[in-house]
Amino acid sequence: MTIFREPDYGTPARSSAEMITLSIDGEAVSVPAGTSVMRAAELIGNRIPKLCATDSMEPFGSCRLCLVEIEGRRGMPASCTTPVEAGMVVRTHSTQLAEVRRGVMELYISDHPLDCLTCSANGNCELQDMAGVVGLREVRYGMEGRNHFDAHSAVAPDVSNPYFSFDAAKCIVCSRCVRACDEIQGTFALTISGRGFDSRVTAGIEQSFLDSDCVSCGACVQACPTATLMEKSVIELGQAEKSITTTCAYCGVGCSFKAEVKGNEVVRMVPDKDGKANMGHSCVKGRFAWGYATHPDRITTPMIRNTIDEPWQKVSWETALNHAASEFRRIQSKHGRNAVGGITSSRCTNEETYLVQKLVRAAFGNNNVDTCARVCHSPTGYGLKQTLGESAGTQTFDSVLQADVVMVIGANPTEGHPVFGSLLKRRLREGAKLIVIDPRSIELVKTPHVQADYHLKLMPGTNVAVANALAHVIVTEGLVDSAYVAARCEDAAFQQWCEFVARAENSPEATAAITGVAAEAVRGAARLYARGAVNTSADAGADACAKRHNAAIYYGLGVTEHAQGSTMVMAIANLAMATGNVGRMGVGVNPLRGQNNVQGSCDMGSFPHELPGYRHVSDSSTRGLFEAAWDVSLDPEPGLRIPNMFEAALDGSFRGLYVQGEDIAQSDPNIQHVEAALRALECLVVQDIFLNETAKFAHVFLPGSSFLEKDGTFTNSERRISRVRKVMPPLAGMADWEVTIALAQALGYAMDYAHPSAIMDEIARLTPTFKGVSYARLDELGSIQWPCNDEAPAGTPIMHVDTFVRGKGRFMLTAYVATDERASKRFPLLLTTGRILSQYNVGAQTRRTANLVWHAEDVLEIHPHDAEERGIKDGDWAGVASRAGDTVLRANVTERVQPGVVYTTFHFPESGANVVTTDNSDWATNCPEYKVTAVQVVAVNQPSDWQQRHREFSARQQAYLEAARGQRKTGKDRVDA
Amino acid sequence: MDIDKLVRMANSIGHHFAAYPDREEAMASIAHHIEMSWTPQMRRELLSHASQPASTHGLQALVADALAKHLVLPASTSDA
Numbered sequence A: 001m002t003i004f005r006e007p008d009y010g011t012p013a014r015s016s017a018e019m020i021t022l023s024i025d026g027e028a029v030s031v032p033a034g035t036s037v038m039r040a041a042e043l044i045g046n047r048i049p050k051l052c053a054t055d056s057m058e059p060f061g062s063c064r065l066c067l068v069e070i071e072g073r074r075g076m077p078a079s080c081t082t083p084v085e086a087g088m089v090v091r092t093h094s095t096q097l098a099e100v101r102r103g104v105m106e107l108y109i110s111d112h113p114l115d116c117l118t119c120s121a122n123g124n125c126e127l128q129d130m131a132g133v134v135g136l137r138e139v140r141y142g143m144e145g146r147n148h149f150d151a152h153s154a155v156a157p158d159v160s161n162p163y164f165s166f167d168a169a170k171c172i173v174c175s176r177c178v179r180a181c182d183e184i185q186g187t188f189a190l191t192i193s194g195r196g197f198d199s200r201v202t203a204g205i206e207q208s209f210l211d212s213d214c215v216s217c218g219a220c221v222q223a224c225p226t227a228t229l230m231e232k233s234v235i236e237l238g239q240a241e242k243s244i245t246t247t248c249a250y251c252g253v254g255c256s257f258k259a260e261v262k263g264n265e266v267v268r269m270v271p272d273k274d275g276k277a278n279m280g281h282s283c284v285k286g287r288f289a290w291g292y293a294t295h296p297d298r299i300t301t302p303m304i305r306n307t308i309d310e311p312w313q314k315v316s317w318e319t320a321l322n323h324a325a326s327e328f329r330r331i332q333s334k335h336g337r338n339a340v341g342g343i344t345s346s347r348c349t350n351e352e353t354y355l356v357q358k359l360v361r362a363a364f365g366n367n368n369v370d371t372c373a374r375v376c377h378s379p380t381g382y383g384l385k386q387t388l389g390e391s392a393g394t395q396t397f398d399s400v401l402q403a404d405v406v407m408v409i410g411a412n413p414t415e416g417h418p419v420f421g422s423l424l425k426r427r428l429r430e431g432a433k434l435i436v437i438d439p440r441s442i443e444l445v446k447t448p449h450v451q452a453d454y455h456l457k458l459m460p461g462t463n464v465a466v467a468n469a470l471a472h473v474i475v476t477e478g479l480v481d482s483a484y485v486a487a488r489c490e491d492a493a494f495q496q497w498c499e500f501v502a503r504a505e506n507s508p509e510a511t512a513a514i515t516g517v518a519a520e521a522v523r524g525a526a527r528l529y530a531r532g533a534v535n536t537s538a539d540a541g542a543d544a545c546a547k548r549h550n551a552a553i554y555y556g557l558g559v560t561e562h563a564q565g566s567t568m569v570m571a572i573a574n575l576a577m578a579t580g581n582v583g584r585m586g587v588g589v590n591p592l593r594g595q596n597n598v599q600g601s602c603d604m605g606s607f608p609h610e611l612p613g614y615r616h617v618s619d620s621s622t623r624g625l626f627e628a629a630w631d632v633s634l635d636p637e638p639g640l641r642i643p644n645m646f647e648a649a650l651d652g653s654f655r656g657l658y659v660q661g662e663d664i665a666q667s668d669p670n671i672q673h674v675e676a677a678l679r680a681l682e683c684l685v686v687q688d689i690f691l692n693e694t695a696k697f698a699h700v701f702l703p704g705s706s707f708l709e710k711d712g713t714f715t716n717s718e719r720r721i722s723r724v725r726k727v728m729p730p731l732a733g734m735a736d737w738e739v740t741i742a743l744a745q746a747l748g749y750a751m752d753y754a755h756p757s758a759i760m761d762e763i764a765r766l767t768p769t770f771k772g773v774s775y776a777r778l779d780e781l782g783s784i785q786w787p788c789n790d791e792a793p794a795g796t797p798i799m800h801v802d803t804f805v806r807g808k809g810r811f812m813l814t815a816y817v818a819t820d821e822r823a824s825k826r827f828p829l830l831l832t833t834g835r836i837l838s839q840y841n842v843g844a845q846t847r848r849t850a851n852l853v854w855h856a857e858d859v860l861e862i863h864p865h866d867a868e869e870r871g872i873k874d875g876d877w878a879g880v881a882s883r884a885g886d887t888v889l890r891a892n893v894t895e896r897v898q899p900g901v902v903y904t905t906f907h908f909p910e911s912g913a914n915v916v917t918t919d920n921s922d923w924a925t926n927c928p929e930y931k932v933t934a935v936q937v938v939a940v941n942q943p944s945d946w947q948q949r950h951r952e953f954s955a956r957q958q959a960y961l962e963a964a965r966g967q968r969k970t971g972k973d974r975v976d977a
Numbered sequence B: 001m002d003i004d005k006l007v008r009m010a011n012s013i014g015h016h017f018a019a020y021p022d023r024e025e026a027m028a029s030i031a032h033h034i035e036m037s038w039t040p041q042m043r044r045e046l047l048s049h050a051s052q053p054a055s056t057h058g059l060q061a062l063v064a065d066a067l068a069k070h071l072v073l074p075a076s077t078s079d080a
């Protein structure tokens, strides 16, 4: 439970349109059919004592504390499991009820230690509260009998999980944790073993929490009404005194959290029940892995140096900023206005991102600004804009609860977007059908109570061929929703597309040789997606379409990070339009964004060709708007993209770069090439919370601030703008937005904002889709999904409802073009990359938390057949080489990958996964092809040359940092650190 | 910039639009795409490279024709 009590109605809300009226304690109350008596009573403020019920899960009826009297019924039914009926007359309190409840409580307490004063839940315990509410004054049974708590009966607490402990002595066996794990998280890690007195909660098969299937989401901890499951931070620090609502800074789900704090210290993070993206749930990262924010590696003083081969020097903010500004100006006067640029961060707030692109466009005077979305979801922006007219996903997360068929392509929601993954699993347990298109057997393919109806286990790099084959079946078997297409899409483009996909070369039979997926599976999946019925034959086609079912596509970086990433995004949009699956709840095209603010950083004009709101720089009326507001003239030509910046750095035309909160030297492909480019820069300014890989090549280091240290907003995968609120002051004295303002100032361009809310006001003034957004509105509504304007003052959960944003939907031709990264004699395997639950992106944050217990190094997954051929055993060192470079990783021999495919993650810099990836990229956006690299794998017994060099280089840079740490700052406005 | 990379990028754009049966439309789309996403300097370098004989520039015919026929460079240099 949370200390700042949110109302708990005991059982979940029901959505029935039928209203039932009953009487509770003499008061008439109307509630939707299916509502429990408990909830109805709570709604009129008559709270019924309860222990096993809580409104985040279905009622269970085990504690018998919530008994009520109902006229005309015998006995005392449990109010949590009794649905309301019309005309019911309920009494929630009577002498008799009070007596029975006291009796129930007495039994519980007779097997409970009376430790309240020294207990971690003291002051925040439902058992304690209920004892108070029922007026328990004595326990007649004595405490000497058989029990679970005294010295010789108690089992030692399970402290194996780094973040929470399990103390069975305090357990009342209400099953809330078990049900939370099943219903909310969907992991099924807990059970009640034994019966009667012997019944107790167990993780896995008599395992510790850490060894069980538990993924440490914390749902059980939150559900526990006692101190049994408790955050270690609370045990250590005590209950918090203040609660501040903010937004998680990890993945694109964008969970809303209550940061519970004492002074400036976070005691725990509790997912917010009212948070519309997460509805009270979260994952291990957001709930527990926030300790990095106060990690000793944080750098809190600005530093400068002349070359990267000398130690850092601590300086004042003023010195650092003036130095950076004068370097940028010097470079520009010598090498031209376009010789410098900036990179915005998907981990920073919208306001901060907006300011960095403004600084580049207005103060640098060019469009050389890009963002890390370049390397993840830029194809989404391009592909969806071309087809549907807006560079964003079409749905709200909730929509999945109305989907009948879900197609997951190149995404691993249970690891990458865990809270959405849990919601999806819930829908699948309710019976929705599932199609997975992925080269790996991701968890969703088979997990407790969920099994994919189709898993199209394709070869990496053949997405488009599979999508075209699906489209072929839909068109040739008459599965197109013709009425929808006729009403909503451009006819000529549609006809051209039909002709194209119907060609024999796109049939599942023809593409099977390329994709490795059996034709029958593709046909079955296409029918299921288009029509909703499993395994029905081709005939019956057209009229089965008459009954509209909802089919939704969710996709991730396995779609975008390919040479044909943009093509695949368009192919997905084509499928959705052809089957009428855009524009209502339960359907849609849903990109799952990687980092927390990928959507936001794209919205804020971080791309070199687009001003905020996805308006091209060549559009003179938009430019005019910004020119007037910013009082500058803007360049009408696109600037350099990140990979172009590297090329330009190597040819000497680009020499200065300002990087906010990104680690391009770890996250970008073909690292050795990136490193060469960074070394060629004359002035690299890195703003970050740690000395990351990129900072090792920097000349100016500006300390950044974590999400706990500033105000702002993040925009998640469903276009939801949520507030980030300051919980503690910035460790370095300035929040990132203030640093950018100060840098602009030093460059001679004044930016005048007293608070991030003023930045948002400017964004709203200049961007039509944000017109109605303000901090006041966000406080009022909790969060807002853009577009938010006069037509949609409360935002837009579902897009393209009656028409597409671009007017008519446009089908695009999506010819399959084989990638240059093909398996060859020299490089016979295909390497694909991904991520795991406990680590996040380049790992700079999660590597500095106890999440290391789950993943302390990146490993190479390899199929037993390929491993055996190479004499590699599980746990051996394996050398992975591509045409770009080579690295060494520990092998994990597993059938999760298919023969011919190897897989790894890139959470640790020293594993060098990106030494191997190449600079092959998406044709439209230059998003790198991380998902396909032709490689050879061999057994080795030492790290690669790059790894050895990297180790040395890192050690040297670390020494340069340590040297600075010992110093006092220089510069005239010295403030002591 | 590394001209081989620019050629490779241009060719991959060409591969995509080659699917369009109307060659005129494909050429216009290729040129438009490059104009909307490449810096003037990159366009200039590609265009000057494309003026070499077809046997040496390494560009697909469709791309080379698209550049010759449609690619517009900014009137004045904005790289000053």
Ligand code: SF4
Binding pocket: A112, A113, A114, A115, A116, A117, A119, A120, A121, A122, A123, A125, A126, A127, A128, A170, A226, A227, A228
């Ligand atoms: S769990 Fe609750 S009732 Fe039990 S000792 Fe702790 S505070 Fe008291």
Ligand code: SF4
Binding pocket: A177, A180, A181, A185, A187, A188, A189, A190, A213, A214, A215, A216, A217, A218, A219, A220, A221
């Ligand atoms: S932390 Fe989550 S996964 Fe682990 S047992 Fe609790 S609810 Fe289940």
Ligand code: SF4
Binding pocket: A248, A249, A250, A251, A252, A253, A254, A255, A278, A282, A283, A284, A285, A286, A287, A417, A418, A419, A420
């Ligand atoms: S990482 Fe993602 S799923 Fe986990 S808490 Fe944060 S936003 Fe939610």
Ligand code: FES
Binding pocket: A049, A050, A051, A052, A053, A060, A061, A062, A063, A064, A065, A066, A078, A079, A080, A081
């Ligand atoms: S709350 Fe109803 S039986 Fe426990």
